Amino acid sequence: MIKETVTMSHKELHRLQIIQESINRHITQEQAAARIGISIRQVKRLVQRYRNEGPSGLVSHRRGKRPNNSFSTEFRATVISLLKGRYADFGPTFACEKLREIHGLSLSVETLRKWMIEEGLWRERRRKIARIYQRRMRRPSYGELIQIDGSPHDWFENRGPRCTLIVFIDDATSALMALRFVLLKQPGLTWKPSGVTLMIMAYRSLSTLIDTVYSG
Numbered sequence: 444m445i446k447e448t449v450t451m452s453h454k455e456l457h458r459l460q461i462i463q464e465s466i467n468r469h470i471t472q473e474q475a476a477a478r479i480g481i482s483i484r485q486v487k488r489l490v491q492r493y494r495n496e497g498p499s500g501l502v503s504h505r506r507g508k509r510p511n512n513s514f515s516t517e518f519r520a521t522v523i524s525l526l527k528g529r530y531a532d533f534g535p536t537f538a539c540e541k542l543r544e545i546h547g548l549s550l551s552v553e554t555l556r557k558w559m560i561e562e563g564l565w566r567e568r569r570r571k572i573a574r575i576y577q578r579r580m581r582r583p584s585y586g587e588l589i590q591i592d593g594s595p596h597d598w599f600e601n602r603g604p605r606c607t608l609i610v611f612i613d614d615a616t617s618a619l620m621a622l623r624f625v626l627l628k629q630p631g632l633t634w635k636p637s638g639v640t641l642m643i644m645a646y647r648s649l650s651t652l653i654d655t656v657y658s659g
Contacts, residue, residue: 450502451498451501451502455501455502457479458479458489458501459493459498459501461475461478461479462475462486462489462501463493465486466490466493466494472486472487472490489501514550514554518548519558522542522555522558523558523562523564525542525546526538526559526562526564527562527564529541530542531564535555535556535559535565536552538555538559539552539555542555581614581615582614582615583615584615585613585615585616586613586615587614588613588614588615589611589612589613589620590612590613590614591609591610591611592609592610592612593607593608593610593625594607594608594610596608598624604626605626606624607624607625607626608622608623608624609622609623609624610622
């Protein structure tokens with residue numbers, strides 16, 4: 444009589460012991476599932492395989508086989524040769540498409556990217572770190588800070604020149620303190636005070652509260 448020798452890992456031996464306890468009704472299938480860390484349906488399958496094949500039915504069928512995502516040295520060498528010769532300027536995604544379409548070489552973009560990085564054919568781009576801007580606190584007192592905003596627009600709908608609406612806004616209360624239309628272009632004129640400068644001068648002549656101006 445020829446005896447079959449079954450080689451099992453520690454994990455598989457532990458699973459075999461629990462399945463045998465379940466078959467002998469020392470524990471329930473629910474308890475077996477909890478101890479192994481699988482579903483009850485999977486326990487039922489293991490019990491059936493054990494009854495049909497014995498202990499060998501609980502041994503992984505993939506043992507000794509090459510993983511699905513494993514490639515031979517020759518395959519990798521062929522891919523790298525093509526990358527260096529014909530697709531040196533290609534990124535992993537585009538190169539992967541060409542290798543599959545033209546040369547019949549199929550592999551995942553992730554695997555190709557890894558190979559390209561290892562061969563110095565691709566440099567992983569660093570993600571930009573988002574700049575965090577600290578929110579400016581509003582001033583506590585009315586008139587302490589005046590915000591200046593300008594909005595260029597065809598305010599008069601072709602019935603007048605295009606202008607920029609300059610607005611003075613109180614930072615503490617958001618109240619509109621002053622508004623003025625300023626021409627966008629003033630051809631033929633030499634230097635003269637800008638609309639903002641004129642508004643600041645006029646505003647200061649009317650109010651002594653202004654302390655600081657701010658333009659975002």
